Amino acid sequence: xxxxxxxxxxxxxxxxxxxxxxxxxxxxxxxxxxxxxxxxxxxxxxxxxxxxxxxxxxxxxxxxxxxxxxxxxxxxxxxxxxxxxxxxxxxxxxxxxxxxxxxxxxxxxxx
Amino acid sequence: xxxxxxxxxxxxxxxxxxxxxxxxxxxxxxxxxxxxxxxxxxxxxxxxxxxxxxxxxxxxxxxxxxxxxxxxxxxxxxxxxxxxxxxxxxxxxxxxxxxxxxxxxxxxxxx
Numbered sequence: 001x002x003x004x005x006x007x008x009x010x011x012x013x014x015x016x017x018x019x020x021x022x023x024x025x026x027x028x029x030x031x032x033x034x035x036x037x038x039x040x041x042x043x044x045x046x047x048x049x050x051x052x053x054x055x056x057x058x059x060x061x062x063x064x065x066x067x068x069x070x071x072x073x074x075x076x077x078x079x080x081x082x083x084x085x086x087x088x089x090x091x092x093x094x095x096x097x098x099x100x101x102x103x104x105x106x107x108x109x110x111x
Numbered sequence: 112x113x114x115x116x117x118x119x120x121x122x123x124x125x126x127x128x129x130x131x132x133x134x135x136x137x138x139x140x141x142x143x144x145x146x147x148x149x150x151x152x153x154x155x156x157x158x159x160x161x162x163x164x165x166x167x168x169x170x171x172x173x174x175x176x177x178x179x180x181x182x183x184x185x186x187x188x189x190x191x192x193x194x195x196x197x198x199x200x201x202x203x204x205x206x207x208x209x210x211x212x213x214x215x216x217x218x219x220x221x222x
Contacts, residue, residue, distance in 0.1 A: 004153070006153075031208075040214065041214065042115070042211070042212045042213060042214050042215075043154075043199070043201075043212040045209055045210075048208070048209060050208075055208070056208075056209065090153050090154075092153075098142075098159075099142075099144050099156050099159045100144075100156075100201075100210060101156065102146075102153035102154045102155070103153050104151070104152045104153045105152075105153050
């Protein structure tokens with residue numbers, strides 16, 4: 001098993017759909033993160049969970065809803081997204097505040 | 112907000128040449144990380160630096176944590192075609208848990 005696994009790898013959805021992105025880490029880390037990666041922009045931190053508790057919400061619109069049922073799994077629930085939400089969504093994990101390990105991302109396209 | 116200035120934005124080099132890129136911040140950092148991202152994949156950690164002045168190598172890659180704590184450098188020696196990709200710097204401010212990312216350096220190696 002690779003360290004951080006994200007599914008699906010690609011997702012196309014309409015603006016009225018509801019879908020979820022999943023992330024699973026097999027590294028025994030205690031922190032998990034969601035990032036948004038858009039072309040020609042730095043990685044944008046969206047949410048941080050430490051020991052399943054959300055410790056950061058970086059002014060993310062409510063149409064993105066994270067869920068962390070345990071320290072190995074992280075979800076991002078999507079609802080009523082906008083075209084500008086099309087991007088690569090990356091999940092990462094870390095042990096405490098040390099280096100973060102990333103998954104391969106979900107490429108999201110909003111029609 | 113915190114900004115990391117990464118340069119150059121892109122580089123085109125001949126196979127066998129050495130490469131240098133750098134990252135500067137307006138704040139003092141206690142951690143610098145360098146990642147590489149290949150198309151369709153997530154960023155992969157190359158080198159982590161935790162002490163000012165630290166010089167660390169990983170094969171043909173060498174990175175340094177600047178003495179001022181506000182910058183870091185990545186050098187690649189004797190480049191090969193598989194070095195192609197986007198290189199990101201990331202840093203963590205003292206007292207903060209989260210990483211700030213640069214906008215990336217896109218490297219193209221011409222065989």
